Amino acid sequence: MNALSTPPIHRVGVVGSGIMGIGIAELCAKAGLDVTVAVSSTASLVEGPKRLARSLDRGVSKGKVTPELRDAAFGRVAFTRELTDLADRQFVVEAVKEHEPLKLELFAALDKIVEDPDAILASNTSSIPIVRLARATTRPHQVVGVHFFNPVPALPLVELIPSVLTDHQTTERAQEFVTSALGKTAVVSPDRAGFLVNALLFPYLLSAIRMVEAGVATAEVIDQGMVLGCSHPMGPLKLADLIGLDTTVSIAEAMYQEFREPLYAPPPMLLRMVEGGLLGRKSGQGFYTYE
Numbered sequence: 001m002n003a004l005s006t007p008p009i010h011r012v013g014v015v016g017s018g019i020m021g022i023g024i025a026e027l028c029a030k031a032g033l034d035v036t037v038a039v040s041s042t043a044s045l046v047e048g049p050k051r052l053a054r055s056l057d058r059g060v061s062k063g064k065v066t067p068e069l070r071d072a073a074f075g076r077v078a079f080t081r082e083l084t085d086l087a088d089r090q091f092v093v094e095a096v097k098e099h100e101p102l103k104l105e106l107f108a109a110l111d112k113i114v115e116d117p118d119a120i121l122a123s124n125t126s127s128i129p130i131v132r133l134a135r136a137t138t139r140p141h142q143v144v145g146v147h148f149f150n151p152v153p154a155l156p157l158v159e160l161i162p163s164v165l166t167d168h169q170t171t172e173r174a175q176e177f178v179t180s181a182l183g184k185t186a187v188v189s190p191d192r193a194g195f196l197v198n199a200l201l202f203p204y205l206l207s208a209i210r211m212v213e214a215g216v217a218t219a220e221v222i223d224q225g226m227v228l229g230c231s232h233p234m235g236p237l238k239l240a241d242l243i244g245l246d247t248t249v250s251i252a253e254a255m256y257q258e259f260r261e262p263l264y265a266p267p268p269m270l271l272r273m274v275e276g277g278l279l280g281r282k283s284g285q286g287f288y289t290y291e
């Protein structure tokens with residue numbers, strides 16, 4: 001098999017309807033692809049389409065999406081509670097919680113369900129080694145990390161992470177898909193916790209949280225400093241809220257476990273906030289309060 005001898009990817013499966021799952025579904029649907037999103041609860045079957053509609057509407061109000069494209073894209077996305085509905089997909093990307101046992105179980109299940117022998121099984125994980133997910137399947141050479149950035153419709157980068165077991169054709173086909181079909185820029189990143197971007201970003205985010213914890217300055221002042229002094233589009237505390245503080249903890253823990261360096265350790269303040277249900281923008285409260 002090579003990337004050119006396999007048919008173009010039209011049928012995409014997404015597992016998870018959180019921040020990233022909905023973003024990836026929206027991106028693929030706007031690119032004209034047929035998308036099925038597998039969710040884990042009845043509540044998500046109701047909430048998922050609402051979140052997708054809200055995000056598409058935001059695109060319309062910003063003038064980035066026409067009402068016609070919004071309607072067409074919405075119509076291309078089906079939601080299901082049955083993972084088996086992903087059987088005919090050519091490219092499946094999981095975007096469930098950053099929890100290794102959950103992802104391992106999911107990859108083992110997808111391996112049994114997805115029928116196309118050329119299908120790519122991808123993970124949007126931020127920090128879990130791809131090789132471990134690959135080993136949960138009988139086709140480790142077709143498992144690859146495809147790491148989108150938040151918000152998916154807006155940010156141009158995708159990290160592609162082949163594991164030591166991924167074959168060249170899979171990486172090439174995934175790269176062709178995210179660049180030509182989805183219009184993103186791809187960088188190939190190493191299969192180490194945090195890949196490239198988060199390995200650099202997280203020590204910075206965690207340092208900012210430690211500054212708040214130590215009472216050095218408030219979240220607002222730190223964020224203002226980085227926005228006005230360094231031209232960052234948003235400050236580190238607002239960004240942590242956007243990522244989700246639970247996801248921030250999971251990524252930090254995975255990196256700490258891999259490198260054993262204190263700069264990756266989640267600060268106690270962050271852990272307590274997550275234990276208290278303060279998850280950032282998605283829960284309405286983090287370092288900031290959201291409507």
Ligand SMILES: NC(=O)c1ccc[n+]([C@@H]2O[C@H](COP(=O)([O-])OP(=O)(O)OC[C@H]3O[C@@H](n4cnc5c(N)ncnc54)[C@H](O)[C@@H]3O)[C@@H](O)[C@H]2O)c1
Nearest residue numbers: 016017018019020021039040095096097098125126150243
């Ligand atoms: N948030 C970010 O900025 C960001 C950026 C890049 C990558 N990621 C990665 O993307 C993945 C998802 O993150 P998120 O921010 O969307 O998290 P989220 O908390 O917004 O959503 C996770 C979703 O997974 C669902 N889920 C849990 N178990 C499931 C199952 N068995 N089947 C189907 N759905 C299930 C939950 O219901 C929830 O909707 C994580 O691996 C994360 O590391 C996140």
